[in-house]
Amino acid sequence: MSRQKARRAAGFLPYAFAFAGGLGVLARLLGPLLPLLALAGGIVLQLTVPGDFTYVLDDPGPAWITWFAVIGGLVALVVGLVRRGPPLESAAGLAAALFLLPVIAVGLWNWSSPDEPGGALSLGLVEAVRGEVPKKAIVYSDQDTSYRLAALAPVYVAVAPPGHVADTEANRPHERVDDARRFLRTGDLSIPESYGAGYLVVDRERSDRSFDLQQLYRDERFSLYRLPGAP
Numbered sequence: 001m002s003r004q005k006a007r008r009a010a011g012f013l014p015y016a017f018a019f020a021g022g023l024g025v026l027a028r029l030l031g032p033l034l035p036l037l038a039l040a041g042g043i044v045l046q047l048t049v050p051g052d053f054t055y056v057l058d059d060p061g062p063a064w065i066t067w068f069a070v071i072g073g074l075v076a077l078v079v080g081l082v083r084r085g086p087p088l089e090s091a092a093g094l095a096a097a098l099f100l101l102p103v104i105a106v107g108l109w110n111w112s113s114p115d116e117p118g119g120a121l122s123l124g125l126v127e128a129v130r131g132e133v134p135k136k137a138i139v140y141s142d143q144d145t146s147y148r149l150a151a152l153a154p155v156y157v158a159v160a161p162p163g164h165v166a167d168t169e170a171n172r173p174h175e176r177v178d179d180a181r182r183f184l185r186t187g188d189l190s191i192p193e194s195y196g197a198g199y200l201v202v203d204r205e206r207s208d209r210s211f212d213l214q215q216l217y218r219d220e221r222f223s224l225y226r227l228p229g230a231p
Helices: 002-048 062-081 090-109 123-132 143-152 172-186 192-196
Strands: 136-142 197-203 214-218 224-226
Touching: 002 062, 002 090, 002 197, 123 136, 123 197, 123 224, 136 143, 136 172, 143 197, 143 214
Parallel strands: 136 197
Antiparallel strands: 197 224, 214 224
16 A cells, blocks of 8 residues: 555545444344344345446435435434443444445456556557657646556646545645536637646547647547647
């Protein structure tokens, strides 16, 4: 695990504690019935709101689940304060495993190794950026292309997936992604220029828009353009 991921891991710990604590309270209330109910609940949720197994969350669950978790957590705190007792019963651990069993089973059943990541850059594009774009120049593109390009060429990018960017006032990761989507939709060159970009990479799987700019590279999928005023 990288240091960056280790720093973010603390943000996910409350979910684990809330899950375990909630099952502990239910174990006290429901006793031996909890494992069977947990398995049934896991099956129902997998059938009604199946999870995504891809890198990007395309189909999030309904909003009511969040409110259910908030209200249920508050009720669990009250019950836990009123009804004192020993710590988590053994039934809670079994219930946790059974609740997660359906999504684990579906994930393993549909397991497959991707032949080629959908967002992978072409070798020709990488070589073109390395050869045609000056070091430390700003290259503008969609968030996925930008993220991969920054790892393969000595350039700056203006957009990246928000999960990989510190959410600060200076970075504004979500606003940058919104601007990139607006650019794909409108082709407004003032958007990349507002970020100081001198070069533009267009993934034609995401946008079939062409630009009246100097084209430095083109293949079946990607185009590299020089923006006005670029070095």
